[in-house]
Amino acid sequence: MTDETRLYSDRESLCRDAAGELLRILADGVRDRGAASAVLTGGGTGTGILAALSDLVSSASNISEFSEFSDSLDASDGLRSPDLRMPDWSRVHLWWGDERFLPTGDPDRNEQQAEEALLQELVARHGMPAANIHRMPAADRAAGAETMPPETQVTPETPNTQATESIMTAAEAYTSELAAHARVDPGQDDRLPVFDVVMLGVGPDAHVASLFPGLPGPLTRGATVIAVEGSPKPPPRRLSLTVEALNMAERLWFVVAGADKAEAVAEVRHARDDETTDAARWPASVVSGRDATVWWLDGAAAGQA
Numbered sequence: 001m002t003d004e005t006r007l008y009s010d011r012e013s014l015c016r017d018a019a020g021e022l023l024r025i026l027a028d029g030v031r032d033r034g035a036a037s038a039v040l041t042g043g044g045t046g047t048g049i050l051a052a053l054s055d056l057v058s059s060a061s062n063i064s065e066f067s068e069f070s071d072s073l074d075a076s077d078g079l080r081s082p083d084l085r086m087p088d089w090s091r092v093h094l095w096w097g098d099e100r101f102l103p104t105g106d107p108d109r110n111e112q113q114a115e116e117a118l119l120q121e122l123v124a125r126h127g128m129p130a131a132n133i134h135r136m137p138a139a140d141r142a143a144g145a146e147t148m149p150p151e152t153q154v155t156p157e158t159p160n161t162q163a164t165e166s167i168m169t170a171a172e173a174y175t176s177e178l179a180a181h182a183r184v185d186p187g188q189d190d191r192l193p194v195f196d197v198v199m200l201g202v203g204p205d206a207h208v209a210s211l212f213p214g215l216p217g218p219l220t221r222g223a224t225v226i227a228v229e230g231s232p233k234p235p236p237r238r239l240s241l242t243v244e245a246l247n248m249a250e251r252l253w254f255v256v257a258g259a260d261k262a263e264a265v266a267e268v269r270h271a272r273d274d275e276t277t278d279a280a281r282w283p284a285s286v287v288s289g290r291d292a293t294v295w296w297l298d299g300a301a302a303g304q305a
């Protein structure tokens, strides 16, 4: 397993390079196995990568000699990478590492931000089947949600049995979706899905996905998807993949920009080096890829600002 750091002067260049690499990995996965998958993350950097990917896809489709699996587009055509490759989008599956348990269409849902940055274009213009986009359930669509009063669905701040049942059902539904459609590797735990790439933003408190310090999530074992209640970052109700599920990534990418992350990045990397990992305090310190863990950092997140 490799542990790499890619350092950039700013978030924009980080996002552009990460988007190019993501395209190559997905194209190679489709070529080698007939299908490929990525797990998306929310936040400014994760969404910035999707926007950069949208730019690359649009640029590539404007080049007349471009063909799928082409392995060399001329950098002089304005594309930064000389070896940009494009997957057959009909064979790519997209998942989420976590989601805010809010109603469909809420602008704070991670899926909504991804939709605007990239997904609507992939579906409308590049042959991505809507069924390959595996969204986590929304609060208004989860089983039982229709019987809840509207204010419970929109602002679920207070303990509410119905809302708890609804989010638990939503976690079970995404567990089933993964079991039905994600890849499992022979010889591995067949409960757990395998992904080509998992992208994770990191919070200033070292949370990843919706695994927050001080909550049970980072320590939960024996599940693929969990319901999170009482998140310290709004909204309080969320769905998240577990540490065990994230750690099935072939490549796990931390995508981190901004000086407010520098302390968390330093603490997490120190904890990993020392093997004194404390999942409850530094959730990011206990997730890693099976083949590669890559830290995509801008200078500020790397503590160089």
Ligand SMILES: O=C(O)[C@H](O)[C@@H](O)[C@H](O)[C@H](O)COP(=O)(O)O
Pocket (backbone or CB within 6 Å): 041, 042, 043, 044, 045, 046, 098, 099, 100, 110, 200, 201, 202, 203, 204, 207, 208, 209, 210, 233, 234, 255, 257, 258
């Ligand atoms: O659900 C959320 O609240 C966000 O998705 C969050 O987990 C985000 O990924 C990180 O805080 C990093 O965010 P930035 O990329 O904006 O730094």
